[in-house]
Amino acid sequence: MHATKAVLIIGGSGFIGTHLCQRLRDQYKVFATYHTRRIEIPGVSMIPMNVTNRNWVKRVIFTTRPDVIVYTAGSGDIRRAEADPHEAELVNTTGASTVSNTADLLQCRFIYLSNPYVFDGSKGNYHETDVVLPSTALGKCKVGMENFLKGKSLNQVIVRSSPVYGRGNGRKLTFLDSLRIRLDSQQRIELPTTEFHSFVPITALIDFLVRVVDSGIRHKVLHFGGLTKVTPYDFGLAFAKRFGYDPQYVLPITPKVERSSYGGESQFSDFSLNSSFIAQNMKVQPLLLEEGLDHFAQSLNTKKITLADSVNRR
Ligand SMILES: NC(=O)c1ccc[n+]([C@@H]2O[C@H](COP(=O)([O-])OP(=O)(O)OC[C@H]3O[C@@H](n4cnc5c(N)ncnc54)[C@H](OP(=O)(O)O)[C@@H]3O)[C@@H](O)[C@H]2O)c1
16 A cells, blocks of 8 residues: 555656656556647546646646656757757746645655756766756756755655656657667667766666655655666667667767767766665666666567557547
8 A cells, every 4th residue: 555645747748757657557646747748648637737837837736636746847858958948947947846836835745857967977977965067058957946946845856867768658759769760760870979878768767766756755866877878879789789770870970060068178978877875775776788778678578668559649
């Protein structure tokens, strides 16, 4: 019997939100929001929401009265945030703070999904206690919200996740969807070679988020990343080899075209996250890249993640 009974997922129509809805719906009463891409997920109550509409946000939260809110709204695309920093701030910071303030009124827990761009990318293997120094618009928005939460609420958990790979919900292609489509049709794909990340499969992140929802943990920052750090190009090659595609279709983006996110001297940046805290304290086993790809393969074989089957598109 779970102490948590109702969960509200803000950004339930997104990549991470949809997977989370599917995992939580059997154990909890799940409410999820969409903004521009309405989807139907059986067993989940979908609600329209723009997080910039304060009155509506309050109304939804007071009506659904969740025990936990998971905030997965906003895009993880650093280029998009760079192109429109104002929009990124509205969703990642301003809207998120409205949701968190309302969550506090109901004493419900608030889980905020952050990312490694809160760091400057100069050294990698970042621990939860390392100094944050963002150099991107997205990183600045995330740090703004993290600071707001740390200063104001005791009911929050900040989960900083490394880039996640997995199948999307058919509404918007994920990085992995694009990679698979290109490789399937024997088209070349160019991937960056100077930014390192500790990529994680969506199945593993969702397992972890379910643990956080379940655990009652609060007032913590947690890192979730894999054990192997690679560039998107290395990841593309490993994926192609693991799934029997011809790796010659995966090409490096030449350094002239690619610009490092880290504004420092080095052309390389390293945003990998160290997950030893959750390994020691929550007995979560971080995965090597090969193990992560096995996880992904397993989810396809067991049809654990069957988004195309279970999400009815309108
Ligand atoms: N994907 C990753 O690798 C990764 C890794 C670490 C952290 N994160 C963080 O996790 C979050 C979700 O990532 P994702 O990859 O799942 O993104 P996504 O697929 O682009 O989903 C974004 C979600 O936010 C919603 N949204 C956008 N603007 C909104 C607004 N004004 N009001 C309410 N909802 C709004 C979208 O709704 P509609 O689609 O209906 O418009 C969608 O549900 C991001 O904050 C990202 O930084 C992602």
